[in-house]
Amino acid sequence: MTSSAATSPEQDLRSAEPWVRGRVIVNASTYKERENIGTLIDRVLAAREDLHMLVVDDDSPDGTGQIALERAATEPRLHVLVRRGRRGLGSAILEGLRVARDRGFEIAVYMDADMSHDPDDIPRLLAAMDPPGGKPADLAIGSRRVPGGRTIGWPLSREIASRLVCWFTQWVLWVPVRDASGGFRAIRLALLDRIEPPESKGYAFQEDLLWRLQRVGARIVEVPITFTDRTQGASKADFAETHRSIGDLLRLGRRTWLGW
Numbered sequence: 001m002t003s004s005a006a007t008s009p010e011q012d013l014r015s016a017e018p019w020v021r022g023r024v025i026v027n028a029s030t031y032k033e034r035e036n037i038g039t040l041i042d043r044v045l046a047a048r049e050d051l052h053m054l055v056v057d058d059d060s061p062d063g064t065g066q067i068a069l070e071r072a073a074t075e076p077r078l079h080v081l082v083r084r085g086r087r088g089l090g091s092a093i094l095e096g097l098r099v100a101r102d103r104g105f106e107i108a109v110y111m112d113a114d115m116s117h118d119p120d121d122i123p124r125l126l127a128a129m130d131p132p133g134g135k136p137a138d139l140a141i142g143s144r145r146v147p148g149g150r151t152i153g154w155p156l157s158r159e160i161a162s163r164l165v166c167w168f169t170q171w172v173l174w175v176p177v178r179d180a181s182g183g184f185r186a187i188r189l190a191l192l193d194r195i196e197p198p199e200s201k202g203y204a205f206q207e208d209l210l211w212r213l214q215r216v217g218a219r220i221v222e223v224p225i226t227f228t229d230r231t232q233g234a235s236k237a238d239f240a241e242t243h244r245s246i247g248d249l250l251r252l253g254r255r256t257w258l259g260w
């Protein structure tokens with residue numbers, strides 16, 4: 001993970017105004033996803049014609065942000081924020097959610113940009129948020145660990161690490177969720193005003209957000225999905241990111257059990 005102290009939000013690039021108003025927006029965070037971004041945009045916008053999309057790129061050196069900005073110039077449902085300097089996945093998701101809330105959207109779906117999350121699953125996540133005749137949910141998790149959910153193509157080491165994190169979140173952080181580490185979720189944006197923002201700037205954002213939502217009594221549901229490991233580009237879950245995430249999770253554990 002690199003971040004540059006010389007950059008500031010004023011230097012960020014944004015796609016053109018005005019935004020068309022909408023109810024649901026799909027956020028994708030990108031860092032070096034040149035091979036995937038075009039397909040992702042096409043597939044998300046085709047998944048439902050009322051969907052809007054926001055790409056939050058961290059100034060990818062491979063030009064991912066530029067590709068997205070060029071598409072946004074002719075696609076009114078697509079918006080792009082290119083942040084100067086890499087600031088982390090969790091920070092990108094949080095900023096994307098805040099932008100969506102400030103623009104008046106009610107629900108955001110957020111997902112990875114490497115096609116591991118299938119855009120065709122978005123309508124099912126949204127349906128779980130507002131089940132006909134049932135209670136509305138605050139958060140719907142695309143889950144690999146409920147019946148019907150699965151993971152394809154991951155090496156055993158990734159599967160074990162992910163299951164350890166899920167176990168920790170369930171039994172140490174006391175969040176009753178089966179797939180706590182997945183990054184494919186629908187969230188009611190008004191919830192952001194009821195929690196302190198997650199402090200985890202990297203991958204532990206996922207567990208950190210759940211931990212906070214659970215504490216304010218949010219209604220969380222899990223929807224089975226198939227997660228397919230990326231076939232294009234490389235994973236950014238490197239040693240530094242893993243190290244940072246472990247630190248973030250231990251900090252949450254300390255707050256859960258010791259209160260500080």
Ligand SMILES: Nc1nc2c(ncn2[C@@H]2O[C@H](COP(=O)(O)OP(=O)(O)O)[C@@H](O)[C@H]2O)c(=O)[nH]1
Nearest residue numbers: 029030031056058088089092112113235236237
């Ligand atoms: N904006 C932004 N996106 C990131 C950053 N790190 C990772 N991502 C994106 O987060 C998503 C998940 O990352 P990925 O490398 O696929 O992780 P993995 O699925 O755990 O191996 C992808 O869409 C990445 O492009 C970051 O620092 N900033």
Ligand SMILES: [Mg+2]
Nearest residue numbers: 112114116230
């Ligand atoms: Mg991935």
